[in-house]
Amino acid sequence: MPTAKNLILTILLLLGLVYTPQADAQFENLKELFTFYPNRKAVERDSTLYPSKFIAAPVVSYSPETDFAFGIGAKYLFKFAGSGDETRVSNMPITFQYTLNSQYFLYSGFEIFTNQEKWVIEGNILFQNYPRLYYGIGNGTPESAEEVYNYNQLLIEPIFLKQAFLRHLFVGAGIRYNHIYNTDFEEDGLIATEQLDGFDGSTSVGVEVAALYDSRDVILNASSGWYLEFTHGKYGEFLGGTNKFNLTRIDLRHFLKVSKKNNDVLGFQFVGRTVRNNQPFSEYSFLGSSEIMRGYREGRFIDRDLVAAQAEYRKNFKDSRIGAVVFVGAGDVYRNIDEFQFSSLKPSYGVGVRYKLDESENLNIRLDWGFGRGTNELYLGIAEAF
Helix, strand or coil: CCCCCHHHHHHHHHHHHHHCCHHHHHHHHHHHHHEEEEEEHHHHCCCCCCCEEEEEEEEEEEEEECCEEEEECCCCCCECCCCCCCCCCEEEEEEEEEEEECCCEEEEEEEEEHHHHEEEEEEEEEEEEEEEECCEEEECCCHHECCCCCCCCEEEEEEHHHHHHHCEEEEEEECCCCCCCCCCCCCCCCCHHCCCCCCCEEEEEEEEEEEEEEECCCCCCCCCCEEEEEEEEEECCCCCCCHHHHHHEEEEEEEEEEECCCCCCCEEEEEEEEEECCCCCHCCCEEECCCCCCCCCCCCEEEEEEEEEEEEEECCCCCCCEEEEEEEEEEEECCCHCCHHHCCCEEEEEEEEEEECCCCCCCCEEEEEEEEEEEEEEEEEEECCC
8 A cells, every 4th residue: 555655746746747737727727616705895896905815725644643634724815904015915824634533733823914014913823632742851862762642732822013113123022821731641651750840731821022023025935035033931820820931932034036037046044942940841842843844753852942944945937836845954952052063963854846826925835855864754735834
């Protein structure tokens, strides 16, 4: 029986072989079945309004701990009435998946611009009953230590930022609520033996200060500009919080066009994360994801601090919806960031295929095959990794 990876790669190969203008037209017709226009009638009456779109696509994935997962990935793209070209398109993604093991995952990471970008509202909403693989704490844990840790999670994190001083500079604050409950782990496993604070559930409640510089030309698939986000949160035993700790995060990105002769793009990203004091298990830094350090399962390595960087070359073929990427990166987790050494960084690299879901918004369906040290993973979704 073919593996899920082989099946997906075969489909992508066939997609590249059969791509024709006729197939392009057929895809447009198919896409319209999954595209909804909430303000269509209003746009017909007033052409100055932005035509909002709700674009959906089915998602199928597989992993040993979940079996097959089925769901939908969607993007809601819109502008408030009164916003023109000076205001970038707001983005509210929604991802829902349900697995054959009766697990679920509902997520939205949103970025909303008010008129003339006077305010930015961003954040995350996550509700899931999903397994995580655990190997122990540290950046040298063995593969043989693997165990499955199940839990329910509710994460709510809205951040409100006001334009300040510069066109693309925003400052503000927000709150973050992260509730872990209904934990289930092996009775004689590492988690039960180590009993880290919060191993059997926790609630993190914190107030965050934030600064954002965002000059990207397009939010979903930038070809130029800078993005720098800094947040620092203080968490305490109020409103149901169980732990006192500090959490600091930084996310730096830069995009540039490679040549005037084509639309190829080179993107860079650096991510840093540190947590201090009495943090619960759920607030440690987890290496590996579909966004950075692709190729590693999320949480393959865990510790207090995380440093990671990546570069990605995005190839856009002329007169075609199909694109390709190559990416390379490195990163690691540490008990303390002063343990950082270039020689010990873990590698991440891979290739990907893109299919233009919406040309006007430069929105892609992406499939990446990432490799790490002795591991590899496939990722399927809507929009770029960063």
